[in-house]
Amino acid sequence: MAKSEIALLSAAELKRRLERRELSPVEVVEACLQQVERFNPRLNAIVTLNERALEEARELEKRGPGADRPLYGLPVGIKDVTEVAGLRTTYGSPLYADHVPQEDAWVVQRLREAGAIILGKTNTPEFAAGGHTFNEVFGPTRNPWNPDLSPGGSTGGGAAALATGMIALAQGTDLGGSLRIPASFCGIVGLRPSPGLVATYPSDYLWDVLQVSGPMARTAEDVALMLQAISGPCPRVPVSHPPQARDFVAAVRKPLPEGTRIAYCRDIAGIGVDASIESVCRAAAFDLQQAGATVEEIDFDLSFAREPFLALRGYWMMAHHLHRLDQLDELGENVAGNIRLGLEVTTRELAAAERARNRLWLLFHDFFQKYDYLLTPTMAVPPFPVEQNFPDTIAGQKMKTYIDWIAPTFVISMTGLPAGSVPCGLDETGLPVGMQVIGPRFGEERVLRLMRVIQERQPIGAPEMVRGD
Numbered sequence: 125m126a127k128s129e130i131a132l133l134s135a136a137e138l139k140r141r142l143e144r145r146e147l148s149p150v151e152v153v154e155a156c157l158q159q160v161e162r163f164n165p166r167l168n169a170i171v172t173l174n175e176r177a178l179e180e181a182r183e184l185e186k187r188g189p190g191a192d193r194p195l196y197g198l199p200v201g202i203k204d205v206t207e208v209a210g211l212r213t214t215y216g217s218p219l220y221a222d223h224v225p226q227e228d229a230w231v232v233q234r235l236r237e238a239g240a241i242i243l244g245k246t247n248t249p250e251f252a253a254g255g256h257t258f259n260e261v262f263g264p265t266r267n268p269w270n271p272d273l274s275p276g277g278s279t280g281g282g283a284a285a286l287a288t289g290m291i292a293l294a295q296g297t298d299l300g301g302s303l304r305i306p307a308s309f310c311g312i313v314g315l316r317p318s319p320g321l322v323a324t325y326p327s328d329y330l331w332d333v334l335q336v337s338g339p340m341a342r343t344a345e346d347v348a349l350m351l352q353a354i355s356g357p358c359p360r361v362p363v364s365h366p367p368q369a370r371d372f373v374a375a376v377r378k379p380l381p382e383g384t385r386i387a388y389c390r391d392i393a394g395i396g397v398d399a400s401i402e403s404v405c406r407a408a409a410f411d412l413q414q415a416g417a418t419v420e421e422i423d424f425d426l427s428f429a430r431e432p433f434l435a436l437r438g439y440w441m442m443a444h445h446l447h448r449l450d451q452l453d454e455l456g457e458n459v460a461g462n463i464r465l466g467l468e469v470t471t472r473e474l475a476a477a478e479r480a481r482n483r484l485w486l487l488f489h490d491f492f493q494k495y496d497y498l499l500t501p502t503m504a505v506p507p508f509p510v511e512q513n514f515p516d517t518i519a520g521q522k523m524k525t526y527i528d529w530i531a532p533t534f535v536i537s538m539t540g541l542p543a544g545s546v547p548c549g550l551d552e553t554g555l556p557v558g559m560q561v562i563g564p565r566f567g568e569e570r571v572l573r574l575m576r577v578i579q580e581r582q583p584i585g586a587p588e589m590v591r592g593d
Contacts, residue, residue, distance in 0.1 A: 128162075130155035131289030132586065135198050135346035138292055142197040143189045149181035149197030149241060152292070156199045156243055159289040163589065166271055169284035170291075171204055171262045172212045172245040180241050193239030195353050200235055201246040201282050201291040206337070207326065208232050208242055216250040216259035219454055230325040230358050231295055231337050238353035243291050247281030250456045251444070252297055255305050255530045256513060257281055260456060264510050267309060268587040269555050273507035276306035282340050283310035288590055292341070293350045297324070299335040300437065301502075301533025304545035307340060308502035308558025311584050313575060314340040315347050315544040316537065318566055320365045322351070323358030329443040333363055333540060334436060344546060344576035348376035351568065375569035380577050384417040387424070387495040393531035394427030396519035397504045400551040405501040405559050408548035408582050415577055424491070424498065429484055429535040430528065432477035436538065438466035439474055458513070484539050492564045497574055502545040502558035505529050532560065542568045546575035548582045556584055 130152060133141070141147040157177070164170050174180075181197065189196045202208050205215050207225035209232075214220045232242065247257050247265040257280025258264035265280045267273040268287040275284045279296030283306035286294050296303045298316040307314030319333040339350035352372045358364045388409040391397050410419050441462045452460045491498065508515040515529050516522070523529060536543045545558035559578055563571040585591065 127155040127158045128289065131159045132590065134343045135292040135341055135349055136343065138198060139194070139196070139349065149184045150178060152197055153177050153181040153199055153241055153243065156290055156292070163268070163288040164290065167266045167268055167284045167288065168263060169246060169265050169281045169288070170201060170244040171247045171281065174211055174242050174244050177241055177243050184239060184241065189239075194349065195235065195293070196239035198240050198292045199243040200240045201243055201285050201294045202232060203252070203279055203282055203294070203296045204245040204248045205252045205297060206232065206295060208245065211242070211245060213245060214261050216248045216252070216261060217455065217459075218260050219451065221261050230323045230361070231354050234354045234356070235295070240293065240353070246279070246285055246294060249278050250459050252278040252299065252302060253458045253462055254278055254513070255301065255527070257306070266510055267507050268589060269311060270507065272510060274309065274510050274512070276309035276507065278302040279314070279340060280306045283307055283312055283314070286310070286312045286340060286342055287587055293346060294340040295337065295354075296340050297335055297337050298537065299440065300433070300527065300537055301530045303338050303340055304502050304533045304543065304558065304560060305530060307545040308556065309507045311547045311556030311587070312340060312342050313344050313347050313544065313546050313579065314338070315351065315568070315571065316542065317351065317355070317568055318365075318542050319540050320361070320363040321355045321568065323361040323364040325358055325360050328447070329440070330361055331363060332440070332443070334440050334537060344572050344579055345373070345376050347544070347575075348372040348572045370569070372569060372572060376572040376576050378573055380415050380417060380573060382416045384497070385495045386412055386417050386419045386497045386499060387422045387491070388419060388499045389422055389424040390501065391504070392424055392426045392500050393430060393504070393535050394425055395504055395523070395528050395531050396521050397501050398506055398519055400553075401501050401503065401506060401557050404549040404551055404557040405499070408559055408578060409499045411581055412577070415581065426484065426535045429480050429538055430531050432480035433534050433538055434465070434525065435469050435473040435477040437462070438469035441466035481538050484535070488539055488541060496570065498562040500532055500560045500562070502533065502560040504532055506551060506553070506555055536560070536562055541565060542571045544571050544575050546578050547584045548578050550584055
């Protein structure tokens with residue numbers, strides 16, 4: 125088997141072959157490094173390679189596979205806002221261009237314990253602020269389906285690396301959509317888990333329930349495999365979940381129950397949706413009737429949550445960057461601008477935002493009495509030119525705020541519900557389209573299962589640059 129074929133195998137298939145010793149960790153790492161050599165100069169997805177990756181693969185190979193190493197030999201990319209001991213971690217900021225942490229983040233510890241190999245750091249906007257991946261340290265990451273376009277963000281480096289086989293799994297974070305946006309733009313799978321399911325440590329905001337850490341991969345089964353390894357309690361994080369016996373891998377493989385009730389909403393945020401994107405999502409949603417589900421289109425207007433999110437995001441920015449207020453002039457436009465907006469948020473606005481969250485929660489409580497899932501287009505717009513910070517219009521209409529284009533994901537972030545993006549087809553220009561799958565409280569198993577079904581029924585293949593390799 126050619127190295128390029130090895131690198132593009134699903135993580136689950138790599139796991140099976142590694143455990144049967146049909147492949148070795150060294151062979152898998154070498155295959156991924158070959159993909160890095162071929163595609164990274166064009167895409168700029170991995171910004172710092174782990175120079176010890178092959179050495180670590182050799183050491184792991186001596187130990188061999190084991191039940192306590194469910195990710196044995198799988199190469200993982202770590203978002204460059206997540207600390208890896210001994211490996212440059214810049215947060216996408218010139219202030220930390222030469223920063224080398226002394227300690228692994230909690231999620232990195234979990235990955236290492238599970239037998240994964242850290243291949244390198246993936247690109248991100250400065251401090252993960254924004255839905256497009258670029259920064260002053262490394263420049264922009266490009267979309268593997270069309271390098272002239274954005275891969276989305278803020279986990280854009282991880283998504284682009286996955287789509288081209290540079291890594292088998294990717295770690296990321298999601299505040300307003302940072303795991304789901306690039307998953308949609310790059311044609312892979314990203315899951316925003318329930319807050320606290322995957323602990324975020326270290327953090328300047330330990331009580332954070334708005335941003336989460338989570339997995340990305342090429343398939344829903346691979347996401348389940350990674351989630352199984354990285355979920356669980358962290359004694360240093362007050363919002364992390366207590367120990368529970370949950371089997372995400374077994375759950376993702378189960379068939380969709382007959383009579384599963386699905387609601388499809390074309391525009392939950394009231395911002396408009398590109399017609400080509402919406403038609404692909406609609407077709408994929410109603411195709412699930414062939415899998416035994418009942419599918420109903422509904423109006424589910426969550427537009428009232430757009431403004432409240434800005435207030436909560438402003439508070440979040442202040443909680444994370446309070447100690448950087450005297451460095452605002454040294455920060456990029458996105459981060460500095462968001463911090464300044466955070467300084468202007470009033471307690472009245474925060475109280476109103478929490479009231480809006482109450483309303484969201486109760487709406488979804490009632491919703492899940494009638495339906496098992498909510499499906500929506502992940503993105504309202506297709507990937508835009510890589511030189512732009514964000515798109516100018518949505519479905520031909522000017523945006524009211526510069527982050528309205530990611531409203532379909534950020535209004536869901538406010539609920540704390542598990543939500544993922546799975547590719548459900550290609551638009552009229554041949555670019556991938558993501559479907560956002562939203563499940564009930566602590567319903568990761570359900571979300572993973574439906575994403576697997578959608579992906580199996582609507583395969584999109586690989587980017588042309590990979591197919592033509």
